[in-house]
Amino acid sequence: MLLFLEIFTVIVIGLILGSFSTALIYRIPRHLSWTLERSICTSCNKPLRVFDLIPVFSWILSKGKCRYCKISVSYIYPLIEVISATVCLVVYMVFGLKPEAFFIFAAIPFILALLFIDLKHMILPNQLVFIVLIIGIIRLIYIYNSSHLLKIEDIFFTYFTGALTYAFIPWLSGMIMTNLLKKESLGFGDVKFFFVAGIWLGFDYLPFFLISSGFGAVIFALLWKFFKNKQAFPFGPALIISFIGLLLLQGFLYHENHYY
Ligand SMILES: [Zn+2]
Incomplete structure (x- = not known):
């Protein structure tokens, strides 16, 4: 039972980290602030509500469209959330819930953002590389x-x-x-x-x-x-x-x- 609870928690953490990663992937190449502003639909500018921000499930429930303007939302976003949850689960299988695992969890959204930003824009933004460095030093x-x-x-x-x-x-x-x-x-x-x-x-x-x-x-x-x-x-x-x-x-x- 406890094991099941741990696995469930790791998956949820992984999905949330993945969701944060998608925000970084969208915002950093566009030089938008990635901490303060609320998420909006990039097509109709409607602020997204809690219901729209549940990793993967919001995308499935809304059939991959914005609930307000019905524009398609790329499958890449839920995909990144699933990848993040999968990586977190593997990290958990290797390290368990030791402190070592938490350093890697903390770095995952930034590492995935580097991967996907490089794929699309062929750059590894300094700020992301720097954060992964700082987590590594800690x-x-x-x-x-x-x-x-x-x-x-x-x-x-x-x-x-x-x-x-x-x-x-x-x-x-x-x-x-x-x-x-x-x-x-x-x-x-x-x-x-x-x-x-x-x-x-x-x-x-x-x-x-x-x-x-x-x-x-x-x-x-x-x-x-x-x-x-x-x-x-x-x-x-x-x-x-x-x-x-x-x-x-x-x-x-x-x-x-x-x-x-
Ligand atoms: Zn919209």
């Missing part, structure tokens, strides 16, 4: 405080030096590629995301992150060329999916005593 403080074994130097070496190394590799390869191809080949947003991934994953995971994101990028580039017929493709989705995957793998491999 998590490091937590790891340091709750460990009897870790010294501050270990944290600095594993995570901060690690993060600089993460960022240096794409920066260097980007520079070389840009000089060889005579065109911009890797966005600086991607380099910043590498740094953030280093803060979360630490030095040990660098080779895995490079391999999985590189592999992911090749597959993604082919799909992008096939479906969109464009050369330039966003690197963010491959980075973000590898990042989430490795974070879960890390949680799966290292149980509490190992790195706390």
Whole structure:
């Protein structure tokens, strides 16, 4: 019964975080404030009521249309809410309701927003990358405080030096590629995301992150060329999916005593 209650709570949290993520995805590229204003229908400007804002269910009940002006609301919004709930559920399965899980829950809306904004606009907005960085640093403080074994130097070496190394590799390869191809080949947003991934994953995971994101990028580039017929493709989705995957793998491999 308690287990059922936990799962239910995690799903609800995941849907709410997903709903917050859709607001970020809509508002940040349009330079709208993402905290204060109430949600409105973007077509008829009617303020949305509580009933219109229930993740997934509002969309299903209104058959994917605005209740006021009947314009279609993209399926991408409920889809993101479902993805968010699914990721939260997997995080819960790996970590349980340990503090570690809550740091990841807190980062999920921003990580998903980065993924979907990069897919659509080919940018990784600084403010979102920065928030994921800050949550990562707070998590490091937590790891340091709750460990009897870790010294501050270990944290600095594993995570901060690690993060600089993460960022240096794409920066260097980007520079070389840009000089060889005579065109911009890797966005600086991607380099910043590498740094953030280093803060979360630490030095040990660098080779895995490079391999999985590189592999992911090749597959993604082919799909992008096939479906969109464009050369330039966003690197963010491959980075973000590898990042989430490795974070879960890390949680799966290292149980509490190992790195706390
Ligand atoms: Zn409307």
